[in-house]
Amino acid sequence: MCPKFEQAVALLSHRWNGLIIYQLLECDKRFSELQQSIGISNKVLSERLKYLEQQKIIIKEVISVSPMNVIYQLTPKGQALAPVIDQIEMWSKEWLK
Numbered sequence: 001m002c003p004k005f006e007q008a009v010a011l012l013s014h015r016w017n018g019l020i021i022y023q024l025l026e027c028d029k030r031f032s033e034l035q036q037s038i039g040i041s042n043k044v045l046s047e048r049l050k051y052l053e054q055q056k057i058i059i060k061e062v063i064s065v066s067p068m069n070v071i072y073q074l075t076p077k078g079q080a081l082a083p084v085i086d087q088i089e090m091w092s093k094e095w096l097k
Contacts, residue, residue, distance in 0.1 A: 011055060016040060016048045024058060025082055028073040
C-alpha cells in the first residue's frame, strides 16, 4: 500500500480532525466556536489543533494579544481537502441512514 495514502487516511480517520476541518471549511473560527460546534473538551481540541498545525492543515492567526484573540483557519493544504470532505459528506447522506 502507498505510504502517503496511509498517512492521509490516518489524518482524516481521527474523529476530531475531520470534524475540525469540516467546520473550518465553512469559515474561520475561534477556539470557543470550534468547541461549541463540535462538542469537544478543551484538552482534546488543543491537542488536535496543535497536530493539525504541525501538519500544516491549519494556521492560528493572533488577532489581538490583550485579551488574547485567536482565529483558526485552513491553509491552502487544508483547503485542498474540501473535495474529499464534500465527497465524504455526500456519501454519508446517501449510505448512512
